[in-house]
Amino acid sequence: DTAVSQTPKYLVTQMGNDKSIKCEQNLGHDTMYWYKQDSKKFLKIMFSYNNKELIINETVPNRFSPKSPDKAHLNLHINSLELGDSAVYFCASSLGTVNEKLFFGSGTQLSVL
């Protein structure tokens, strides 16, 4: 059973399109995150949700809109895709927020052409 699963694994699309990435965790965790890994492998947090509530938005453009319908899901919708959005997007979850390790999904490689 995959603990944190995200789909799709690969996403290739044209500039200006709108796309979504889905994430689900079956660990019963309260907190979920989206991270972006750029071409230099630098991992940067985008959003953090705790019990479906947005806690952190790390100055991400409004074109990115996360949605958490319940504790187990955190989806990422991206409007008007730009070339610079090309990256690997990782979903993660943790039980809580104090000294809790992150469990990562396998990543979604987004390529904007």
Add this chain to the structure above:
Amino acid sequence: AQRVTQPEKLLSVFKGAPVELKCNYSYSGSPELFWYVQYSRQRLQLLLRHISRESIKGFTADLNKGETSFHLKKPFAQEEDSAMYYCALMDTGGFKTIFGAGTRLFVKA
């Protein structure tokens, strides 16, 4: 500002040699530090965290508050240790974990 610095992008060692991956942090409070590893074609996973003071796959890391460092060490590197290693700091008040830029370790036969 909170920051995690890994000065080496790439580290190449021979099998059996000691390895040390450097990590320095900047944090005003009491830090919670982790090392994560990403093996080829696998997801990012926790290697170890400072609070549990454990040794995983022969790796250890000691928190040095004076030098604000959390270097990862292994006395004898193995080929299967080749991977991307990330040092990370958990912001205890802010619901987020901040990662360093990562160090790619190559262990040569």
